[in-house]
Amino acid sequence: MTDQPFDLDGVLNDLAQKLVHDSRDWAVYRFDAWLYGIFVGWDCEKAHEHDETCDNGDAMQDVAGRHNWGPDTVARLRRARSSVRNASAMAAEIHRLRAELAAEQAQHAYTLRQRNNRSERLLHLRDLALTGDTEALLAAAKDTLAASVNDHKEQS
Numbered sequence: 499m500t501d502q503p504f505d506l507d508g509v510l511n512d513l514a515q516k517l518v519h520d521s522r523d524w525a526v527y528r529f530d531a532w533l534y535g536i537f538v539g540w541d542c543e544k545a546h547e548h549d550e551t552c553d554n555g556d557a558m559q560d561v562a563g564r565h566n567w568g569p570d571t572v573a574r575l576r577r578a579r580s581s582v583r584n585a586s587a588m589a590a591e592i593h594r595l596r597a598e599l600a601a602e603q604a605q606h607a608y609t610l611r612q613r614n615n616r617s618e619r620l621l622h623l624r625d626l627a628l629t630g631d632t633e634a635l636l637a638a639a640k641d642t643l644a645a646s647v648n649d650h651k652e653q654s
């Protein structure tokens with residue numbers, strides 16, 4: 499699943515950028531205007547005080563007037579635009595969650611490895627203790643302590 503392409507937000511953003519930067523006047527033809535309305539939107543979507551740089555946020559009224567779109571049609575176009583925006587936002591959210599999950603899994607795998615290392619070291623100490631070789635046991639215990647201190651340093 500994670501290997502399968504899923505860049506819906508990227509695809510939609512690219513498409514919107516292409517439409518915005520194309521020299522065509524997207525308001526002239528009905529079908530163009532409809533596509534633009536879905537993938538870019540005729541309403542200004544910036545959170546700002548609308549001004550002449552964004553047709554006072556009123557481009558939808560002009561376009562609707564040009565193509566005789568009634569309130570129902572305008573509402574339908576706005577719903578379609580909202581769906582595309584939401585799909586894009588959801589895709590972006592999924593990317594964020596996936597990255598978060600991957601980071602958590604990496605941390606979890608690291609912790610598991612540390613725990614395994616610790617168990618193995620303790621088993622080794624137990625085996626040494628059983629042999630009665632005190633010198634070897636002391637040396638191994640020192641190593642284990644040093645390694646344990648290292649683990650804590652790496653983790654923090």
Ligand SMILES: [Zn+2]
Pocket residue numbers: 542543544546547548549552554555
């Ligand atoms: Zn605006």
